Amino acid sequence: MNSLRLIVHGRVQGVGYRDWLAQTARALGVHGWVRNLTDGTVEAVISGRxxxxxxxxxxxxxxxxxxxxxxxxxxxxxxxxxxxxxxKTTAER
Incomplete structure (x- = not known):
């Protein structure tokens, strides 16, 4: 099983990025989580084949x-x- 921690930079909050990533990951059979960080980035862990x-x-x-x-x-x-x-809920980076 491969697992990656991602920090996504750009305009990624307030645009549905977390919902989109959750839907995309589930469709691909990937598990993990996604959350906003207070610095405006999105953090995620993706894991699977x-x-x-x-x-x-x-x-x-x-x-x-x-x-x-x-x-x-x-x-x-x-x-x-x-x-x-x-x-997940928003967290500090």
């Missing part, structure tokens, strides 16, 4: 129609505790 994680990561560069993704920081991480994809 290598091909599904890569497809989800690639899609994150586009996001929903109103988003403008400037860059994504990605690092390997431990898989999430639960085999679902969930939206």
């Amino acid at each position: 290598a091909g599904a994680v890569q497809a989800c990561f690639a899609a994150c560069h586009d996001g929903p129609p109103l988003a403008e993704v400037i860059r994504i920081e990605s690092t390997a991480c431990d898989p999430p505790d639960r085999a679902i994809f969930e939206k």
Whole structure:
């Protein structure tokens, strides 16, 4: 199982990015979570089969129609505790 922690920069809050990512991840069979950070970025953990994680990561560069993704920081991480994809509350970075 592959797992990535993402920090998505750009216009990614107030444009439906979290809902879009949750729907995209679930459709790809990826689990993890997504949340807004107080600095205006979006943080996510995506985990699953290598091909599904890569497809989800690639899609994150586009996001929903109103988003403008400037860059994504990605690092390997431990898989999430639960085999679902969930939206979490906003957190400090």
